[in-house]
Amino acid sequence: MQLSSFTWKLLKILDQVDQVRCGVMDESALERYFDDSIANDSAFILGEELGLQSPAPLLHDSTPSVQNSSFLSTKSERSSELGDELDLSFLPDDLSTQEEPSQDDTAGSQTSVLDMSQDSGIGVNFTSQDSAAAEPRQEASVSGLRTIVSPFCPMTPMTPMTPMTPVTERSGIIPQLQNIVSTVNLGCPLDLKFIALQARNAEYNPKRFAAVIMRIREPRTTALIFSSGKMVCTGAKSEEQSRLAARKYARVVQKLGFPARFLDFKIQNMVASCDVCFPIRLEGLVLTHQQFSSYEPELFPGLIYRMVKPRIVLLIFVSGKVVLTGAKERAEIYEAFENIYPILKGFRKQ
Amino acid sequence: MFRSGLTCPGCGSSNIVDDDLYSQAQLVCTDCGSVVSEGTLADDPVGGSGVQRLKALCQILRVNAEIEDQSEKYYKEAYQHESFINVTLQKKEILAGCCLLVSCRMRNWPITMGTISCLLDADFNVVGATYKEMMKILNIKAPIVNVTDVMEAHSQEYKMSSYPEELAENSKDLTRRAVALVELAADSWIVTGRKPIPIMMAAVYLGWQSLKPNQHRLRMSLEKFCQLAQVKKCRAAMTRIAEMKEMLCKLGKELPWLRGAVTPDNVIPQVDDILQNRHALLRRAMRAHEDTLQAECQTSSADPPTEQTAPSQITEHVDQTPSASSVEQCEPNPERAEPPADKEANLHTAPEQSDAQESPDPAPNWGKRVLFAPPCVVHPKKRRAAQPELQDVNGDEEISDSEIDSYLRTPREVRDFALTQKMLSDEGKS
Numbered sequence: 001m002q003l004s005s006f007t008w009k010l011l012k013i014l015d016q017v018d019q020v021r022c023g024v025m026d027e028s029a030l031e032r033y034f035d036d037s038i039a040n041d042s043a044f045i046l047g048e049e050l051g052l053q054s055p056a057p058l059l060h061d062s063t064p065s066v067q068n069s070s071f072l073s074t075k076s077e078r079s080s081e082l083g084d085e086l087d088l089s090f091l092p093d094d095l096s097t098q099e100e101p102s103q104d105d106t107a108g109s110q111t112s113v114l115d116m117s118q119d120s121g122i123g124v125n126f127t128s129q130d131s132a133a134a135e136p137r138q139e140a141s142v143s144g145l146r147t148i149v150s151p152f153c154p155m156t157p158m159t160p161m162t163p164m165t166p167v168t169e170r171s172g173i174i175p176q177l178q179n180i181v182s183t184v185n186l187g188c189p190l191d192l193k194f195i196a197l198q199a200r201n202a203e204y205n206p207k208r209f210a211a212v213i214m215r216i217r218e219p220r221t222t223a224l225i226f227s228s229g230k231m232v233c234t235g236a237k238s239e240e241q242s243r244l245a246a247r248k249y250a251r252v253v254q255k256l257g258f259p260a261r262f263l264d265f266k267i268q269n270m271v272a273s274c275d276v277c278f279p280i281r282l283e284g285l286v287l288t289h290q291q292f293s294s295y296e297p298e299l300f301p302g303l304i305y306r307m308v309k310p311r312i313v314l315l316i317f318v319s320g321k322v323v324l325t326g327a328k329e330r331a332e333i334y335e336a337f338e339n340i341y342p343i344l345k346g347f348r349k350q
Numbered sequence: 351m352f353r354s355g356l357t358c359p360g361c362g363s364s365n366i367v368d369d370d371l372y373s374q375a376q377l378v379c380t381d382c383g384s385v386v387s388e389g390t391l392a393d394d395p396v397g398g399s400g401v402q403r404l405k406a407l408c409q410i411l412r413v414n415a416e417i418e419d420q421s422e423k424y425y426k427e428a429y430q431h432e433s434f435i436n437v438t439l440q441k442k443e444i445l446a447g448c449c450l451l452v453s454c455r456m457r458n459w460p461i462t463m464g465t466i467s468c469l470l471d472a473d474f475n476v477v478g479a480t481y482k483e484m485m486k487i488l489n490i491k492a493p494i495v496n497v498t499d500v501m502e503a504h505s506q507e508y509k510m511s512s513y514p515e516e517l518a519e520n521s522k523d524l525t526r527r528a529v530a531l532v533e534l535a536a537d538s539w540i541v542t543g544r545k546p547i548p549i550m551m552a553a554v555y556l557g558w559q560s561l562k563p564n565q566h567r568l569r570m571s572l573e574k575f576c577q578l579a580q581v582k583k584c585r586a587a588m589t590r591i592a593e594m595k596e597m598l599c600k601l602g603k604e605l606p607w608l609r610g611a612v613t614p615d616n617v618i619p620q621v622d623d624i625l626q627n628r629h630a631l632l633r634r635a636m637r638a639h640e641d642t643l644q645a646e647c648q649t650s651s652a653d654p655p656t657e658q659t660a661p662s663q664i665t666e667h668v669d670q671t672p673s674a675s676s677v678e679q680c681e682p683n684p685e686r687a688e689p690p691a692d693k694e695a696n697l698h699t700a701p702e703q704s705d706a707q708e709s710p711d712p713a714p715n716w717g718k719r720v721l722f723a724p725p726c727v728v729h730p731k732k733r734r735a736a737q738p739e740l741q742d743v744n745g746d747e748e749i750s751d752s753e754i755d756s757y758l759r760t761p762r763e764v765r766d767f768a769l770t771q772k773m774l775s776d777e778g779k780s
Contacts (some may be wrong), residue, residue, distance in 0.1 A: 243745035
């Protein structure tokens with residue numbers, strides 16, 4: 001039977017993949033998982049729905065060959081494989097090279113990691129199987145920034161969304177990034193007056209603030225450019241956008257005649273928000289989590305929760321809206337939210 | 351008395367003493383004579399020293415000795431910290447007030463920040479900022495203020511006892527009634543996240559009206575009431591009153607012996623009955639609400655769910671609290687459309703939905719589908735529509751020259767701009 005041969009093939013591959021430190025699953029669980037998937041029809045249409053729900057559009061290079069970075073980037077091929085026969089060619093020949101994705105690919109793989117977890121997030125809602133089991137994949141994906149995530153990438157339509165080991169119920173909610181703050185060093189001193197004069201999109205008021213405030217339309221961001229050559233870029237909605245925006249500002253400065261470079265680009269802060277869609281008893285939460293929470297309704301309507309691991313500050317409001325800030329990496333936000341969600345849910349039932 | 355931990359900015363010596371000889375409190379370096387800190391000129395009739403002010407506050411609020419001692423301790427500790435050592439006298443007073451505030455909280459005798467800022471005649475925001483800074487410096491955690499705990503102290507401020515019978519109310523009855531109303535408000539999400547004083551004011555006002563719902567009381571506006579009670583009215587209390595009336599109507603509707611609609615205008619005379627039977631009324635209201643939801647689910651079962659094939663397991667939306675909101679999932683039937691609340695949750699949290707997909711028609715927010723929900727959910731602020739976001743950016747794209755050029759001024763523009771600037775600055779000078 002086609003399915004069981006696939007099972008065996010994948011199991012062998014997974015032996016190798018295990019070395020890549022997914023760390024969450026074991027073989028017997030895998031077999032259980034596949035047995036479950038065989039029993040359940042919905043797995044087959046999942047791939048289709050995944051294609052529909054894919055949040056990120058296809059990457060420009062959508063050829064099935066995966067020579068580059070992580071095999072997660074082959075998410076794009078998912079749609080080509082919908083409902084078709086199983087094609088394992090997506091798996092790279094040498095899996096051990098996937099261990100440490102290169103620096104440049106980190107953003108890419110992180111996106112892919114993220115996208116996958118997004119998929120699984122959405123998938124949870126579709127499957128009639130135990131959604132509770134969807135946890136470990138997201139966990140795996142968010143906890144290990146540099147490791148390849150679950151081998152059960154949604155690349156084949158056969159891949160059911162339910163993972164192997166049932167864990168605590170996952171939220172299925174993904175926080176949306178709202179703001180990214182990054183810094184970069186242009187590497188040369190700048191004449192702010194000159195920049196303010198020559199650039200249309202710049203404002204400079206030395207009495208008020210010692211930097212030029214520059215704005216570009218796409219990505220819609222604002223930059224503070226200092227005379228030392230250092231620059232802060234704010235307002236982007238993703239790490240890549242922030243980087244692109246910073247490069248554009250650098251290019252503007254370059255065009256004005258300065259020998260600007262692009263050194264030490266670093267994301268300093270990420271802010272995200274989401275909505276759990278149920279009201280939260282903040283008074284109760286501050287009682288049970290006193291050491292992390294601060295709730296002063298006279299001063300601020302939200303509860304300020306300072307999570308220790310990861311080191312994120314969450315603003316939790318009675319409406320169920322949550323703001324997460326203080327992250328340097330996207331995964332920290334997701335991890336923080338997955339940590340807080342069961343706590344908030346626990347509150348709901350009380 | 352030597353002040354430890356301070357160094358003179360003039361000579362670096364640590365021999366600083368309190369100099370209370372004159373009307374102003376001063377810290378003076380005994381080695382070089384420079385004044386390390388001093389209060390502002392004594393406008394304050396009560397006294398210069400912060401500790402004196404603290405003692406005065408304690409007396410006004412009639413706190414016990416424990417609280418007084420604790421607050422003195424905190425004050426002395428915070429006062430020596432660099433953030434507070436050189437501030438104005440007023441700030442020191444505010445600091446004293448904050449120390450008192452935190453001590454009261456810790457000893458289970460809570461007062462509000464509003465009270466403190468009233469007593470000190472200080473800006474509420476400054477008090478708040480000072481409080482936060484002080485908490486950070488002292489590194490302590492104080493339990494939150496429960497509105498019902500503060501209610502008693504607050505309602506005693508309302509001087510309603512010395513009026514003719516139609517208007518008079520003794521403090522005890524008033525407090526009891528107001529506390530019951532506040533508890534009910536807390537259950538229906540009116541209290542969480544809000545400032546306590548407007549809620550308490552609304553509770554006292556409605557409580558007062560409901561104790562003797564005669565024409566005099568019912569016709570009296572909040573403004574007039576506050577004048578009578580010799581209390582300063584706060585504007586937010588008006589919205590709280592409206593919210594509480596709405597909540598009372600939802601419960602009052604379930605009173606079986608009533609005929610006709612229960613509206614915010616005629617609900618006050620029913621408050622007595624509502625409070626007496628609040629648990630039963632709550633149960634009835636929740637059941638009635640569930641029935642309506644069920645009926646709606648039935649009618650919407652024809653709705654083909656395009657995004658989902660199976661019921662979501664995200665949340666059951668069942669609130670077990672005997673009090674507040676409850677949205678129950680439509681009765682188990684896997685093919686039916688899910689409660690819009692779930693659908694909406696899925697839609698809204700599906701990340702970066704590209705426009706290519708089935709467009710999420712903004713589903714009615716979950717607040718409108720439950721019996722009680724926080725008002726900020728039921729009446730959400732209008733948000734600016736999200737900009738169509740840049741998709742599929744990898745950060746390393748080519749940047750077109752034309753785009754960058756669009757951000758640069760042409761030489762002519764530069765000339766014009768420089769000229770205009772010069773003209774404007776000359777104008778300014780002349």
